[in-house]
Amino acid sequence: MSRLEGRVALITGAAGGIGSAVARRFAQEGAALCLADRTAPRAVLDPMLEAGGCAIGAAADVTHRPDIEAAVRATLEAFGRLDILVNVAGIVSMGPAATLPEEEWDRVLAVNLKGSFLCCQAVIPAMRQQGYGRIVNLGSVIGKNGGNPRPWIDPGEQTRASNAAYGASKAGVHAITFFLARELAADGITVNAVAPGPVASAMTADFPATLKALIPVGRMGRAEDVAEAVLFLASEAAGFVTGEVLDVNGGMWAD
Numbered sequence: 017m018s019r020l021e022g023r024v025a026l027i028t029g030a031a032g033g034i035g036s037a038v039a040r041r042f043a044q045e046g047a048a049l050c051l052a053d054r055t056a057p058r059a060v061l062d063p064m065l066e067a068g069g070c071a072i073g074a075a076a077d078v079t080h081r082p083d084i085e086a087a088v089r090a091t092l093e094a095f096g097r098l099d100i101l102v103n104v105a106g107i108v109s110m111g112p113a114a115t116l117p118e119e120e121w122d123r124v125l126a127v128n129l130k131g132s133f134l135c136c137q138a139v140i141p142a143m144r145q146q147g148y149g150r151i152v153n154l155g156s157v158i159g160k161n162g163g164n165p166r167p168w169i170d171p172g173e174q175t176r177a178s179n180a181a182y183g184a185s186k187a188g189v190h191a192i193t194f195f196l197a198r199e200l201a202a203d204g205i206t207v208n209a210v211a212p213g214p215v216a217s218a219m220t221a222d223f224p225a226t227l228k229a230l231i232p233v234g235r236m237g238r239a240e241d242v243a244e245a246v247l248f249l250a251s252e253a254a255g256f257v258t259g260e261v262l263d264v265n266g267g268m269w270a271d
C-alpha cells in the first residue's frame with residue numbers, strides 16, 4: 017500500500033542530502049511533490065520525472081516570503097491541494113561563541129528558524145481549508161544537548177562543531193513545533209519535528225572521528241534514516257502524534 021497516495025507535499029531544501037532522501041521516499045509512496053531549494057533542484061527532480069513521477073520544482077529562498085508564497089501557489093495550481101510541508105532547508109554554523117560574528121548569528125537564525133516559520137505560515141490557509149495537514153520540521157540534537165564539542169578533551173573540536181547560533185536556531189524550531197501543534201490541532205493539522213544526530217552529508221564532512229565514536233549504534237546517521245522518520249510523521253497513520261520532536265540519533269542523546 018502506498019502511504020502517501022493522493023497526497024501533495026512541499027519539501028524545502030530538496031537539493032540537499034536529507035531533503036532529496038525525503039523527496040525520493042515520498043515519491044516511492046505515491047506523493048505528488050513540489051521540490052524547493054534556492055534554485056530548482058533539477059538533479060533530484062529530473063530523474064523523478066523520467067521515472068514517471070509527479071513533481072514540480074521551485075526556486076525559493078526560505079528567508080524571502082514572496083518566494084515561499086510563490087512555491088505554495090505553484091503547488092496548489094499544479095496539484096489542487098497541499099497536504100504536507102517538510103521544512104528541510106537549513107545551514108550549519110561552526111565555531112566558538114566567543115568570536116561568533118553578529119552577522120553569522122543573524123544569517124543562521126534567518127534561514128533555520130525564520131525560514132521554517134515563514135513556510136509554516138504560508139501553508140496554513142490551504143491546510144485549514146482542507147481540514148488536513150502534516151507539517152514536519154527539521155530540528156537537531158544540537159538544539160537539545162548544548163553541542164557536540166568536548167573542548168576539555170580536544171580543544172580543536174570546538175572549531176569544527178556546530179555553534180550556539182545553530183543550536184539556538186534548532187531549539188527555536190522545536191519551540192515553533194510545540195506552539196503550532198497546539199494552535200492548529202483543531203484544524204486537523206499536525207506539526208512535528210525530527211531531531212537528527214550527525215548524518216553523513218556535506219554538512220558533516222568534517223565531523224570529528226572522536227565524536228563519531230560516541231554514537232552508540234556505531235555509525236553516523238543516513239539521510240534515509242531521517243526520511244523514514246519524516247515519512248511516518250507525514251503519513252495519515254500519525255494523526256494522533258502532534259507537538260513531538262522525534263530523535264533520530266543512534267542513541268547518542270536520549271531525553
Ligand code: NAD
Pocket residue numbers: 028029030031032033034035052053054076077078079103104105106107108127131154155156157211212213214215216217218219220
Ligand atoms: P544539506 O546542506 O545537504 O542541505 C540543506 C539544503 O538547504 C541545501 O540544498 C541548501 O541549498 C538548502 N538551503 C540552504 N539555505 C536555504 C535558503 N535560504 N532557502 C532555501 N534553501 C536553502 O544539509 P542536510 O544534511 O541535508 O540538512 C538538512 C536539514 O537537516 C537542515 O535543516 C539541517 O540543519 C538538519 N540537520 C542536519 C544534520 C546533519 O548531520 N546533516 C543533523 C541534524 C539536523
